[in-house]
Amino acid sequence: MESGLFCDDWTGKEELQLLEAIDEYGYGNWAPISTQVGKTLEECQDHYNNCYMFNPHPVLPAIPLRPEVCRVVKSDSHARGESESNDPVPVYYPGTEISGFMPRRGDFAVEPDNGAESIVANLSPDSDDDDMLMKAFNLASIKIYCSRLKQRAARKSLVREYGLLDIKKQIAIDKTRLTKSQLRLKMVARPFMRFMSPQSAAKFLISHYMEDELHQQIKKLKCYRENGITTLKGADLYEKLLTRRRQQECEQRECVRGVRSEETFLYQVLQHGSMKIKKPAVKESKPLDITFSAGVELLEEDEKELCSSTRIQPMPYLQYKKTVLAEYEKHSRLTLAECRKLLKIDVNKTRKIFNLFVSRGWIVHIS
Known part of the structure; x- marks a missing residue:
């Protein structure tokens, strides 16, 4: 512990004192940190920033893992669908944690700060008791993990206290009020x-x-005041006249629009020689990108295409699927009309979902 760990000026004991002081007083409070460590303020700040914060190469020693632990970690990574390459972690768009709330469990499908467990995943509980540095490092890692669990619980309680679980309802309330x-x-x-x-x-x-x-x-x-009004009675009269003028302008625009539509209609009749005019084609909505949506890993390829084309998120779709299949299992029959009453969403989306279930053989179509 008296030899330098990262540099000759700092011993291993001073390194531990520095980390404990930063954990106690917080990063940036260098005055009490330097007092506890026994170094100057500038030395503590420069050493921590250079060795721990801004050093591109890891300075902490690698933790040796037993072969059986390596196999468990590797199999767990494969089970979660994690690749061994250094590809960037996919970014979850804002709102995926809230939209993935499961009321019956009272919890979220995707936890806030979902990678917090990676801090303690590789800790070895059978480390040598004489190795005080490794023991202190394990304890510091557990403290960091506990602090991140507290932040996770604080975020969950914040969402529940402010009633932010139903995003659509919250947006509708904000728009109306x-x-x-x-x-x-x-x-x-x-x-x-x-x-x-x-x-x-x-x-x-x-x-x-x-x-x-x-x-x-x-x-x-x-x-x-700019319009020369100095009394409340004059202000009320001004508002009435202003409202009347705006209504008249809207009526004039509607009349002009009607005249132009009549002219367009007559021109099309003269061009085509009949009264049958083709209706403009309805513009199709753009498919929804669900690549990083919560619950997409639970869907088959045809289900992903359905969610993308109908612009339905995977989690609501899984809830619709569970409801429809439960109703079919209960009564052993289900029609498209009953499915529409059950889901209460757009009829076209219901028809596409119903047809997919029939094509997959999950339900039998009864006309």
């Missing part, structure tokens, strides 16, 4: 809401909404 400026304020204030309780966050947003309303009222009063 809030104006565009208030929605913009809520998006800006969202990073700060994680540090507040639900009640404090609601008061914080309401105060900003009131401030935004005051700004809008002041802007409207300035508009009245």
